[in-house]
Amino acid sequence: MNSNRLAVKFGGASGQGINTAGRMLTQSINRTGLYTFSTREYPSLIKGGIASYQVDVSNKEIFSSKRKYQILCTMSEASFHKYLPNLSENGVIIHDGEEMELTPEEEIHIQKNNLHIVYLHSEKIALENGGTEIMGNAVLLGFIWKLLKQDPQILVEEVLEMLSGKDIDTEAETKCLLAGYNHPLYREELSHGIQLPTSAGTHRSLLITGNEAIALGALAAGMRAFYGYPMTPATSIFKFLGDTAHQSKIVIKQAENEITAALMSMGSMYMGTRALTATSGGGFDLMIETISCCGMSETPLVVVLAQRIGSGTGVPTWTGSGDLYTAVKGGHGDFPRCVISVSDATSCFSLIQKAFNIADKFQLPVILLSEKQIAESIYSVEKLPKVEKIDRNVVSPSKRYEITDSGISPRWIPTKGLQPYIHTSDEHTEDGHSTEEEVEVKAMSDKRLRKVTSLKNEIPEPTLYGNPNSDIVFVGYGSTKNALLDTIQLNENISYLHFDYIYPLKADKVQHLLNDGKRVILLENNQDGQFGKLLAEETGIKLKEQYLKYDGRAFSIDDILDYLNR
Amino acid sequence: MALELNDYNSKYTPTWCPGCGNFGIHVALKKALMELNVHPSETFISFDIGCNGNGADTVGTYAFKTLHGRSIPVAIGAHLANRKFTVIADIGDGGCYHEGLDHIVNAIKSNYDITILIHNNMNFALTTGQATVTTPVGKKMYALPKGKPERDLDTNAFLMSLKPTFFAKGYSGDLPLLTEIIKKAIQHKGCSIVDISQLCPTYNKECNPEWFNNNIIKIDSLENYSNKSIDDANDLVKEMAKTKKIYTGIIYMNDSVPTFYDNLDSRKGIISEISEEVKEYNIKDLLKYCN
Numbered sequence: 001m002n003s004n005r006l007a008v009k010f011g012g013a014s015g016q017g018i019n020t021a022g023r024m025l026t027q028s029i030n031r032t033g034l035y036t037f038s039t040r041e042y043p044s045l046i047k048g049g050i051a052s053y054q055v056d057v058s059n060k061e062i063f064s065s066k067r068k069y070q071i072l073c074t075m076s077e078a079s080f081h082k083y084l085p086n087l088s089e090n091g092v093i094i095h096d097g098e099e100m101e102l103t104p105e106e107e108i109h110i111q112k113n114n115l116h117i118v119y120l121h122s123e124k125i126a127l128e129n130g131g132t133e134i135m136g137n138a139v140l141l142g143f144i145w146k147l148l149k150q151d152p153q154i155l156v157e158e159v160l161e162m163l164s165g166k167d168i169d170t171e172a173e174t175k176c177l178l179a180g181y182n183h184p185l186y187r188e189e190l191s192h193g194i195q196l197p198t199s200a201g202t203h204r205s206l207l208i209t210g211n212e213a214i215a216l217g218a219l220a221a222g223m224r225a226f227y228g229y230p231m232t233p234a235t236s237i238f239k240f241l242g243d244t245a246h247q248s249k250i251v252i253k254q255a256e257n258e259i260t261a262a263l264m265s266m267g268s269m270y271m272g273t274r275a276l277t278a279t280s281g282g283g284f285d286l287m288i289e290t291i292s293c294c295g296m297s298e299t300p301l302v303v304v305l306a307q308r309i310g311s312g313t314g315v316p317t318w319t320g321s322g323d324l325y326t327a328v329k330g331g332h333g334d335f336p337r338c339v340i341s342v343s344d345a346t347s348c349f350s351l352i353q354k355a356f357n358i359a360d361k362f363q364l365p366v367i368l369l370s371e372k373q374i375a376e377s378i379y380s381v382e383k384l385p386k387v388e389k390i391d392r393n394v395v396s397p398s399k400r401y402e403i404t405d406s407g408i409s410p411r412w413i414p415t416k417g418l419q420p421y422i423h424t425s426d427e428h429t430e431d432g433h434s435t436e437e438e439v440e441v442k443a444m445s446d447k448r449l450r451k452v453t454s455l456k457n458e459i460p461e462p463t464l465y466g467n468p469n470s471d472i473v474f475v476g477y478g479s480t481k482n483a484l485l486d487t488i489q490l491n492e493n494i495s496y497l498h499f500d501y502i503y504p505l506k507a508d509k510v511q512h513l514l515n516d517g518k519r520v521i522l523l524e525n526n527q528d529g530q531f532g533k534l535l536a537e538e539t540g541i542k543l544k545e546q547y548l549k550y551d552g553r554a555f556s557i558d559d560i561l562d563y564l565n566r
Numbered sequence: 567m568a569l570e571l572n573d574y575n576s577k578y579t580p581t582w583c584p585g586c587g588n589f590g591i592h593v594a595l596k597k598a599l600m601e602l603n604v605h606p607s608e609t610f611i612s613f614d615i616g617c618n619g620n621g622a623d624t625v626g627t628y629a630f631k632t633l634h635g636r637s638i639p640v641a642i643g644a645h646l647a648n649r650k651f652t653v654i655a656d657i658g659d660g661g662c663y664h665e666g667l668d669h670i671v672n673a674i675k676s677n678y679d680i681t682i683l684i685h686n687n688m689n690f691a692l693t694t695g696q697a698t699v700t701t702p703v704g705k706k707m708y709a710l711p712k713g714k715p716e717r718d719l720d721t722n723a724f725l726m727s728l729k730p731t732f733f734a735k736g737y738s739g740d741l742p743l744l745t746e747i748i749k750k751a752i753q754h755k756g757c758s759i760v761d762i763s764q765l766c767p768t769y770n771k772e773c774n775p776e777w778f779n780n781n782i783i784k785i786d787s788l789e790n791y792s793n794k795s796i797d798d799a800n801d802l803v804k805e806m807a808k809t810k811k812i813y814t815g816i817i818y819m820n821d822s823v824p825t826f827y828d829n830l831d832s833r834k835g836i837i838s839e840i841s842e843e844v845k846e847y848n849i850k851d852l853l854k855y856c857n
Contacts (some may be wrong), residue, residue, distance in 0.1 A: 110761070176777055207855060212855075212856045212857070216852060216853075219849055220846060222844035222847060224647075224841075224844060243855060245832035249833065252830075256671075257638075263632070263636050263639035265643060266632075266643060267639065267640035267641060268643040268840070271643070271644040271841050272608070272841040273646035273840040273843070297630070314663070384849075387846060389846075390844065392844070417607055420607050421628065422625075422628070425632060425633055426631055433576070434622075
């Protein structure tokens with residue numbers, strides 16, 4: 001185990017309050033000056049099943065969960081059995097309930113790894129301390145805080161701050177936290193395997209999910225309308241923007257379906273504002289006719305595609321990146337587009353702003369690829385990056401579809417007194433009149449596709465992280481960056497080439513790595529190696545070594561190291 | 567300078583069949599805009615695909631020729647972005663009642679301040695005469711040599727069931743009335759639906775001008791009819807279903823229902839339009855809502 005990291009996992013049924021407990025622990029640890037990475041796993045149902053909330057802690061910025069954890073707190077029998085196998089050596093499991101009947105394998109596992117089990121009846125303790133049943137979570141938190149050897153005052157302050165404004169008996173809540181902290185079941189030997197990293201200071205990071213960062217980035221970029229339709233894992237963008245609309249004053253609308261959400265965005269963007277819609281794979285499929293229409297009509301559009309795993313309904317609450325093809329290729333006809341992939345909260349914040357600038361300037365649809373792992377995980381961020389300058393390329397009226405070398409035609413905002421123009425999904429002449437003449441059809445099509453070249457000239461090269469002299473280079477996009485950045489901290493012989501821009505694709509660096517004789521490994525969260533295929537198609541470069549993971553789980557440090565040790 | 571009808575035209579001539587009802591509808595729309603003194607550069611028309619959609623080439627306003635059945639949500643998006651514009655969604659009966667049926671339902675429910683003109687020629691004409699829900703049962707159509715097998719839809723009753731705040735019926739051959747209806751529809755604050763019976767001399771030959779003259783009754787000619795009365799409106803719709811007559815004029819209007827935007831809490835008290843508000847926004851005060 002890397003001594004700079006520690007993890008606490010909560011397990012239970014959906015609806016048992018593990019999210020609240022996880023959030024409270026994350027925020028309290030954040031108050032100590034340490035960095036966290038928290039992620040939720042949950043089934044596609046409202047109450048029941050097995051859900052978890054894992055909080056990883058370090059004294060450096062971290063971006064992924066470790067496979068193993070040092071403290072496990074379970075609130076259901078099913079979660080006890082499910083999560084026990086990955087409790088690390090000398091770890092502690094706090095089970096909220098009766099003594100469990102262990103399987104022979106579990107007995108052996110516990111003995112071999114010197115695991116400790118504590119049975120804590122949190123609800124009973126909460127009631128004894130004047131609290132309600134739901135305050136059982138405070139008892140558990142208090143006990144965990146003691147295992148972490150942290151000042152109880154910090155926990156109490158943070159929890160009360162989180163609960164301020166809510167109709168909660170704060171005195172009882174405090175008593176429950178302290179009842180857990182001072183519980184007689186705690187004994188010194190329990191903490192032997194648990195060492196919270198030494199804090200770097202007392203600063204507090206911003207705790208932020210990828211979706212929140214997208215919402216904030218969009219607002220910073222001047223987005224003034226959001227058209228939503230619920231679909232996990234995109235929905236919390238809608239929630240954040242809805243919950244803050246009283247302050248941001250945006251137009252917010254739940255459309256009747258994703259088709260409508262995309263069309264409303266297109267209409268609003270035509271009219272000169274910045275609008276956004278966000279969905280997952282199934283909803284994105286419904287938006288594709290609009291995306292194709294934006295391609296032809298040269299209407300700016302920004303769509304967030306937050307991916308989950310599988311075709312059809314797939315595995316709705318689990319992560320993956322199998323929608324790259326549909327983002328890059330979906331839609332009838334040849335048309336230019338841009339596909340950008342976010343990877344963590346800060347990139348969510350910056351790249352959504354880039355997406356709006358590109359959509360406006362190049363007048364084409366931009367698809368911002370995200371993943372459940374990025375969308376819903378809670379990153380601790382020192383500070384959000386600087387806001388991008390808004391770049392719209394709005395000019396004075398002339399020919400709306402003028403044929404230019406760059407492919408970019410003049411666009412102006414519809415305004416009273418300015419020459420009106422038509423956007424059209426028909427092939428058209430420079431003034432927007434529909435045409436079927438062969439010379440005109442080809443000329444306008446060529447003009448539009450030239451925007452891909454112009455755009456390619458503007459987008460940055462992929463970024464190489466880690467030791468440039470390393471022998472092994474992983475290549476990837478999206479959430480793979482998170483596990484890789486954490487792995488690089490442990491292994492100097494690994495570097496990682498990360499792509500923010502998926503299409504157009506700038507991939508000379510991959511060829512350079514191959515030329516240098518490096519071991520280049522493609523890493524993707526899908527079954528088909530879709531990025532690898534796109535790379536081959538666009539550049540002729542075929543990456544023979546591929547590590548593909550498509551079980552609904554994100555890559556972890558452990559996955560990467562295991563792969564290299566095979 | 568006073569506006570002229572030609573100000574609403576592009577330099578291109580229409581491609582419709584001789585005698586097509588779209589000529590009349592376009593003249594009525596442009597005349598209505600002109601008489602209301604709505605400048606072409608403060609008008610946005612979103613078009614469907616089909617014969618009516620081909621009208622997009624002929625207008626001199628801001629416009630968007632969208633996709634089949636999709637003109638309504640594009641109009642809504644444009645309207646919400648800038649309410650200073652007069653926004654018209656132009657759509658055929660195929661696009662409205664088939665491909666994009668959900669859009670009119672939700673547009674009426676939300677009561678956006680736009681005008682929806684349904685070019686109802688009782689068939690899919692540009693794809694050469696397929697049946698729509700407004701084609702009478704049993705009529706022989708493209709790929710239906712034995713006649714359309716299903717019942718037709720009572721679109722009047724359907725639309726009224728959605729509680730529109732403005733519902734009118736017009737006829738492409740009655741320009742003065744259609745112009746007046748469209749003017750009232752544009753002036754109405756809320757979602758105005760105008761279902762326009764239109765001549766289609768190529769694929770709906772039976773319904774020629776003579777047929778329309780025999781089957782149309784003007785609402786203005788009715789005694790004691792109030793288009794403010796929902797009961798009168800519902801009775802009239804039942805009468806249309808029973809007699810198969812078309813009543814033209816404003817069937818129902820209700821000015822007391824707030825529009826979607828008026829009800830939007832986040833926009834209360836703001837006078838600017840969101841198309842004017844695209845600038846860097848300081849998110850500092852929103853950070854506290856994270857996680």
